[in-house]
Amino acid sequence: xxxxxxxxxxxxxxxxxxxxxxxxxxxxxxxxxxxxxxxxxxxxxxxxxxxxxxxxxxxxxxxxxxxxxxxxxxxxxxxxxxxxxxxxxxxxxxxxxxxxxxxxxxxxxxxxxxxxxxxxxxxxxxxxxxxxxxxxxxxxxxxxxxxxxxxxxxxxxxxxxxxxxxxxxxxxxxxxxxxxxxxxxxxxxxxxxxxxxxxxxxxxxxxxxxxxxxxxxxxxxxxxxxxxxxxxxxxxxxx
Amino acid sequence: xxxxxxxxxxxxxxxxxxxxxxxxxxxxxxxxxxxxxxxxxxxxxxxxxxxxxxxxxxxxxxxxxxxxxxxxxxxxxxxxxxxxxxxxxxxxxxxxxxxxxxxxxxxxxxxxxxxxxxxxxxxxxxxxxxxxxxxxxxxxxxxxxxxxxxxxxxxxxxxxxxxxxxxxxxxxxxxxxxxxxxxxxxxxxxxxxxxxxxxxxxxxxxxxxxxxxxxxxxxxxxxxxxxxxxxxxxxxxxxxxxx
Numbered sequence: 001x002x003x004x005x006x007x008x009x010x011x012x013x014x015x016x017x018x019x020x021x022x023x024x025x026x027x028x029x030x031x032x033x034x035x036x037x038x039x040x041x042x043x044x045x046x047x048x049x050x051x052x053x054x055x056x057x058x059x060x061x062x063x064x065x066x067x068x069x070x071x072x073x074x075x076x077x078x079x080x081x082x083x084x085x086x087x088x089x090x091x092x093x094x095x096x097x098x099x100x101x102x103x104x105x106x107x108x109x110x111x112x113x114x115x116x117x118x119x120x121x122x123x124x125x126x127x128x129x130x131x132x133x134x135x136x137x138x139x140x141x142x143x144x145x146x147x148x149x150x151x152x153x154x155x156x157x158x159x160x161x162x163x164x165x166x167x168x169x170x171x172x173x174x175x176x177x178x179x180x181x182x183x184x185x186x187x188x189x190x191x192x193x194x195x196x197x198x199x200x201x202x203x204x205x206x207x208x209x210x211x212x213x214x215x216x217x218x219x220x221x222x223x224x225x226x227x228x229x230x231x232x233x234x235x236x237x238x239x
Numbered sequence: 240x241x242x243x244x245x246x247x248x249x250x251x252x253x254x255x256x257x258x259x260x261x262x263x264x265x266x267x268x269x270x271x272x273x274x275x276x277x278x279x280x281x282x283x284x285x286x287x288x289x290x291x292x293x294x295x296x297x298x299x300x301x302x303x304x305x306x307x308x309x310x311x312x313x314x315x316x317x318x319x320x321x322x323x324x325x326x327x328x329x330x331x332x333x334x335x336x337x338x339x340x341x342x343x344x345x346x347x348x349x350x351x352x353x354x355x356x357x358x359x360x361x362x363x364x365x366x367x368x369x370x371x372x373x374x375x376x377x378x379x380x381x382x383x384x385x386x387x388x389x390x391x392x393x394x395x396x397x398x399x400x401x402x403x404x405x406x407x408x409x410x411x412x413x414x415x416x417x418x419x420x421x422x423x424x425x426x427x428x429x430x431x432x433x434x435x436x437x438x439x440x441x442x443x444x445x446x447x448x449x450x451x452x453x454x455x456x457x458x459x460x461x462x463x464x465x466x467x468x469x470x471x472x473x474x475x476x477x478x479x480x481x482x
Contacts, residue, residue: 004259006448007444008255015252016252022244026244049300052297056433060290061420062421076314077327171301171303171466178455181303183448184301187440188441191440192248198431203243217418217419219419220419226428
């Protein structure tokens with residue numbers, strides 16, 4: 001079989017497998033709608049490739065407004081973290097970056113957090129999960145269970161009210177070429193799970209008979225005004 | 240139809256079939272071009288506006304990933320250049336509309352003639368992505384474009400020359416994304432659940448797989464991360480400063 005086709009077929013099988021997490025997705029959607037109802041913003045921090053999950057939901061056409069990304073780029077751009085540590089991964093080992101995030105963003109006591117990390121045990125990820133947990137705010141952990149279950153020490157799962165699995169192997173590779181395990185699926189599955197979560201939160205709004213704050217694509221007439229009105233409510237907390 | 244996770248799962252699965260079935264030939268062309276580039280010791284240069292850069296990010300940096308992939312990043316104006324953050328983030332002047340910005344970004348990087356460009360934008364109508372592709376083309380690089388044809392054909396260009404991104408592509412891949420990116424109609428003004436990142440990742444990873452297969456068939460050692468420290472360091476050193 002064409003190897004590209006093979007990759008597409010593997011992804012389709014994996015998507016079908018997400019049904020094992022449907023209950024968890026429904027439960028998390030209810031938790032997050034509750035946070036949004038209280039005026040909270042759902043902060044999203046993705047470690048390394050987990051950033052893709054965050055980008056999937058934050059300030060996106062066709063997406064809900066009350067999401068905000070906790071991004072390492074925002075520290076490197078302000079010279080609060082070096083490009084070297086951001087590149088070699090040591091950034092995530094330094095829990096003190098959490099203070100810097102709290103300095104530069106408008107965090108609010110009504111907020112909650114989704115932390116995405118395949119391993120689940122980087123000190124910075126654990127610190128951020130712990131802070132929300134200690135404030136009594138909902139913490140959602142997204143890990144790759146085959147990877148996170150092998151780690152030792154504190155984990156974001158220790159502080160999570162609910163969790164999801166990226167459903168990749170450990171390491172995350174799905175093909176073998178020239179004797180090498182290659183090519184990943186975890187981030188794309190994460191993106192799909194993120195969109196399913198979005199669909200379920202939206203569904204919860206529809207069921208409650210309430211309008212959902214969804215960003216319109218800029219090609220829809222009046223989108224700029226619509227989007228500004230929706231984001232202005234949050235006074236700099238979502239972008 | 241009622242919006243739900245099940246509906247999204249069903250629709251995205253149909254969507255992946257459409258993407259493969261309509262674009263297979265183009266994906267093969269891109270894979271061949273990537274393999275040629277790597278075999279000639281080139282680097283794949285990736286530029287994507289906004290979420291589109293995800294295609295490059297997903298292909299990079301893990302065991303089983305290709306090494307010769309470089310992301311051209313607007314943040315480098317601050318990180319490598321002398322543009323203050325206040326200017327870069329100024330929402331009234333909009334930094335990416337600075338004239339000739341594409342040429343200036345090029346100056347940060349060590350490009351080689353055999354490099355291949357992949358430029359990604361869903362709408363393909365905005366200045367900077369078009370300028371990046373136009374400059375690459377003018378400088379003689381091979382350029383691949385990933386865009387939503389439905390979206391780009393339905394809007395006017397915002398580029399001074401009235402051009403669209405796909406016009407600069409030697410290879411043009413349609414990510415099949417709907418206009419506006421969101422997939423599911425709701426019966427209200429909004430549509431929800433965007434799909435371009437998912438589609439772009441599928442393009443990137445399926446082509447990376449085929450590229451590795453082609454290189455392997457040609458007897459070229461795969462420049463990939465294996466997770467074995469000594470091997471990985473050797474590959475990374477080879478591309479140091481370029482990827």
